[in-house]
Amino acid sequence: MTWDALLDEWALIEADLHQVYGIDAESGVLHDRTWRWLRLRIMGLLSTECRTNRRFNPPESGQKRGR
Template structure:
């Protein structure tokens, strides 16, 4: 590490990620370096078919949302209605479906 490089990580303390000019009055940099692994998207892009492979998880997530698929509701609703709810589950980080899609299971 070059001691003259004020943009280097750790220059102003062990938690300093490095980056732009440092303001000693505020203790902040103008901008910070971002580690490449933190740039990875967390959004899951999957097809509806990928989602349907996890039907058991969809069923549990829908139950948590108050939709009992065994009640016959799917016979009275359109495919579009179900698809929108499945897409919503896939986008919701706390859902079982979202977590399974992230793991690539």
């Protein structure tokens, strides 16, 4: 997985930032934060039950993910 691949899914990331962390990306908060701050949160989404995680870590065939 590359940052290009991740950022191609920005709509999922943006929705998950709001759902998981309460971050409204349209509020301008990203202008006040460092790349490191955003990177850590995006990486956190990859280990949280959310859209971004399901996109990049789909369940194995025949298995369902629990909530």
